[in-house]
Amino acid sequence: MRPSPLSPHDNGPSRRRAGLMLAGAVVLPAAVLRPAHATSAAMQAAIQAWAGSASAAASIRDGRVELDVPPLVDNGNLVSITVRMTSPMTATDHVREIAVFNDGNPQPEVARFEFSLRSGRAQAALNIRLATTQNLVAVARLSDGSLWQQRAEVVVVLAACIE
Amino acid sequence: MATARRGGGGAGRLHRVRLDAHPNAVARTLISKPESAKPGEVVEVRATIAHPMETGLRLDATGVAVPRLILRSFVCHEREQLVFASTFSTAVAANPSVRFFVRMGDAPLTLTLRWVGDAGFDQREFVTVNVGG
Numbered sequence: 001m002r003p004s005p006l007s008p009h010d011n012g013p014s015r016r017r018a019g020l021m022l023a024g025a026v027v028l029p030a031a032v033l034r035p036a037h038a039t040s041a042a043m044q045a046a047i048q049a050w051a052g053s054a055s056a057a058a059s060i061r062d063g064r065v066e067l068d069v070p071p072l073v074d075n076g077n078l079v080s081i082t083v084r085m086t087s088p089m090t091a092t093d094h095v096r097e098i099a100v101f102n103d104g105n106p107q108p109e110v111a112r113f114e115f116s117l118r119s120g121r122a123q124a125a126l127n128i129r130l131a132t133t134q135n136l137v138a139v140a141r142l143s144d145g146s147l148w149q150q151r152a153e154v155v156v157v158l159a160a161c162i163e
Numbered sequence: 164m165a166t167a168r169r170g171g172g173g174a175g176r177l178h179r180v181r182l183d184a185h186p187n188a189v190a191r192t193l194i195s196k197p198e199s200a201k202p203g204e205v206v207e208v209r210a211t212i213a214h215p216m217e218t219g220l221r222l223d224a225t226g227v228a229v230p231r232l233i234l235r236s237f238v239c240h241e242r243e244q245l246v247f248a249s250t251f252s253t254a255v256a257a258n259p260s261v262r263f264f265v266r267m268g269d270a271p272l273t274l275t276l277r278w279v280g281d282a283g284f285d286q287r288e289f290v291t292v293n294v295g296g
Contacts, residue, residue, distance in 0.1 A: 078256050089266075105254050106220055112250040113263070119247050120205035120266030126249065127256040160256075 043101050046108035047139060050099050051147060060139060064148040065098060067138035071153070076130040076160035083113060083138045084123035085148070095122035097141045104134025129160035190214055192288050194276065199295030204267045206292060210237065210276050211260040214284075218253040234280035237261055242273055251280075267292065 048057040068082040083098045094117060100110040113124040122140075133156050139149045191213040200206045212234070219231025231253070238248045247263040265272060272292040279285050 082262075102254060106218070107253055109252040110254040111252060114245075114248040114250075116245050116247065118241055118244055118266055119264055121264040123264055124247070124249065125260075125262035127258075127260050128254050129256050130254075 040103035040108070043103040043108040043135075043137065046101050047099075047137065050101075050112075050139065051141075056147065060147040060149050062149060062151075065138050065140035065150045067100070067136060067150040067152045069136055069152045069154055071155060073130060073154055073156045075158050076132070076156040077158075079128050079130050079154070079156075080125060081110075081128055081136070082123065082125040083140075084121075085140050087122045087142070089115070089117060089120055089122060091117060092143065094143045095140055096143055098122065098124070099139050099141075100128075101137045101139070102130070102134055103137075104132045105130065110136070130154055130156045132156055132159050190278075190284075190286055192276075192286075194288060194290050196274075196290055196292055199293040200267045201296070202267050202269045202294060205264050206267060206272075207262060207264055208239070208274065208276075208290075209260065209262045210239075210288075211258060212278055212286070213258055214278075214280070216251075216253070216255055216257045216259065220253070232281045234259060234278050234284060236279045238277045238279075239263065239265070240275045240277075241265065241268075246274070265292075267294065270294065 044057070047060070048054055051057040051060065065083065065085045068084070069079065073079050081100065083100060085095045085098065087093065087095045089095070095115050097112060097114045099112040101108050102110050110128055111126055113126075115122045115124075134154060136152045136154060137149055138152075139147060141147055193209075193211040195207075195209040197206050214234050215232060216234065217229055217232040219228065219233075221229045223229050233253055233255070234251050236248065236250050237259070239246045246265050249261055249263075251259060265274065271294050274290050274292070276288045276290070277286070
């Protein structure tokens with residue numbers, strides 16, 4: 001079997017550097033592309049406040065948490081959303097909280113869901129209002145402190161908040 | 164699924180209640196949960212409460228802002244132990260319906276569901292899940 005370029009037996013400094021450069025080349029474009037998603041400043045500020053700091057907000061990674069919301073909503077006054085994350089929900093590995101934010105309602109917060117070991121499953125559903133076609137973001141905080149997000153775009157035909 | 168109802172009303176229909184007129188009026192609730200479950204099983208609970216969730220951003224017919232009147236939180240405890248909590252904003256729809264999960268222990272579940280909101284709103288409901296097949 002050939003040793004992998006990054007195996008501990010292959011300790012030539014030039015080859016190790018090449019490996020690091022390769023890793024950087026793969027990671028960097030993803031980091032550069034992320035701000036291309038259109039999100040309002042108010043939503044970003046709310047996510048940062050929830051995360052606790054700018055550095056915490058910057059550490060949010062895409063994936064793992066799921067946000068179920070219909071892509072096309074007839075009536076914005078009643079939209080059912082579900083958040084979930086696959087987790088063993090043990091003392092050492094569980095989901096602490098999932099928060100949902102939006103960029104099209106008057107206020108960027110939608111709801112927060114806190115879980116415990118007694119929850120057994122990190123999943124919750126709630127009926128919400130959407131004022132207009134917009135993005136929803138669910139952000140999860142795990143017991144190890146890591147943060148994960150999932151974005152969903154929702155097209156609203158009949159907006160909420162209009163009499 | 165068994166359903167616990169409170170506040171009367173036929174066939175579990177939810178009706179809007181004028182909480183601004185009676186801040187401490189009992190709101191209608193509808194709570195779904197299994198009758199019984201095995202130890203270690205994860206069971207689903209659905210808790211709905213009649214509430215206008217008035218955002219405070221709407222104007223009435225005379226152009227005056229309707230005061231905000233929302234529920235701010237929902238919390239579920241199993242005896243003294245926190246199971247699940249949710250914080251609501253004005254984006255939560257009228258008659259909030261929250262679904263969540265609870266892991267069964269060896270003993271029957273005794274759940275306290277509590278909603279807290281504007282104008283001193285504070286309501287608790289109690290449901291149980293027996294241990295069984």
